[in-house]
Amino acid sequence: MTDLAIAANGLRKSYGDKVVLDGVDLAVPEGTVFSLLGPNGAGKTTAVKILSTLISADAGDLHVGGHDLAADPQGVRAAIGVTGQFSAVDGLITGEENMLLMADLHHLTKQEGRRVAAELLERFDLVEAAKKPASTYSGGMKRRLDIAMTLVGKPRIIFLDEPTTGLDPRSRHNMWGIIRELVSDGVTVFLTTQYLDEADELADRIAVLNDGKIAAEGTAEELKRLIPGGHVRLRFSDPAVYQAAAVALREVTRDDEALALQILCDGSQRELRAILDWLDAAEIEADELTVHTPDLDDVFFALTGGGTHIPDQRTPPVQSAQADQSKETVR
Incomplete structure (x- = not known):
């Protein structure tokens, strides 16, 4: 368990008669990219919401960042960051103000908040746009700002729920570079995506979710060998x-x-x-x-x-x- 950033055994979730997750097992090693694939409605976002404490599971032994999800949700929240396909950026204020607001939410001092914000704005190539309203940013810039805001709290585990949806090819490739940098720093990335080439390019391990269950799991090459016809x-x-x-x-x-x-x-x-x-x-x-x-x-x-x-x-x-x-x- 100590070497796993995320460990889920028997994860279950239903909405009325609709079973969304039916005994899902996941094991995500620290410092890796784990990609969860599946058709629309398969339960990918539900899994992310449960593991990031946004909603509760019906059953399952769940640990994130070494913390029991049911017994210590606050410990889980302190260890993770979440970026969805819909940006949490406030378009009415500047990029820098978004960063400083996030620093306040993490209870950083004013001086520390400005330092962290400046470092992350530079890291994500947003210095020139920092004083402009976020509403003027392109989709790729908003997504980069969103991840920069997520990193203010120095999470060791980041959930990226379809982070490149709607981005142009150049912005998608830029985002891939950012994800690789995060992992090289030791961050664990839990990635859901609708782009199969993205999972192929980035993920150390991939699980395919279908009808609420894991249909297969392995490296990209292991999964490809399941299919005849080569x-x-x-x-x-x-x-x-x-x-x-x-x-x-x-x-x-x-x-x-x-x-x-x-x-x-x-x-x-x-x-x-x-x-x-x-x-x-x-x-x-x-x-x-x-x-x-x-x-x-x-x-x-x-x-x-x-x-x-x-x-x-x-x-x-x-x-x-x-x-x-x-x-x-x-x-």
Whole structure:
């Protein structure tokens, strides 16, 4: 427990007959990014609200920052910061005034409050805008100010509930940099997001929430390996070479129109090396070799009922009709 920033066992929450969280278990190590994914209405925000003491759970053994959520909610609140998808920034006052207001709420002295505010405004590149009303800020600037305000209390755990919703790509990438900096300082980040590439980019571990339960949990790579369909695709420009390769390799899926062959592969270094050795032994030289491995989109849709079922064993190679739709990355 001491090495976990967040530990939840048997977390349950219902609203009337609607079960939102049905025995959820979570374990978030200190100094990591943990991402909770799930479709709209899956219970992600409810989990954040419970773990940040905003609402109570119906059941569960819950610890945040080493504090029992039920017995010591004040201890939990002292250890955490919360930033939602809807900014808590007051647009009627300046960015600096927002910071100083937060410093007052944390009972900092006037001198200490000004020092902390100045440091955080500089850290989040808001010095030039500090004297302007926050209502004039862009979405990305408001989000940065919101996180800066959260950091006034020096929390060791930060809940980021869809922090980049509505931001343009540049602002999203800037926010990713901020999150990485927080973690490098030892902060634990509990991230919910609707952007799967965001979880893939940032999270040390990912849990997928569906129908109130954790459908799967692991690193991004571990989750991707749950999905069948990874393959190597060989494309040829010479029909004769293509036909010879198809005969020599045998256990492949053919795409005669594209002059392409598809070989089942999980994308691991060992399997790729075996395939390359196989090609060398058969004296086959393709004009193009591409590798497709399932991504988090595939995982998400499979786990939440919107895509391929995840089997116990790996399925046969993807058929040519599916190959046209596969996402491929040139290696």
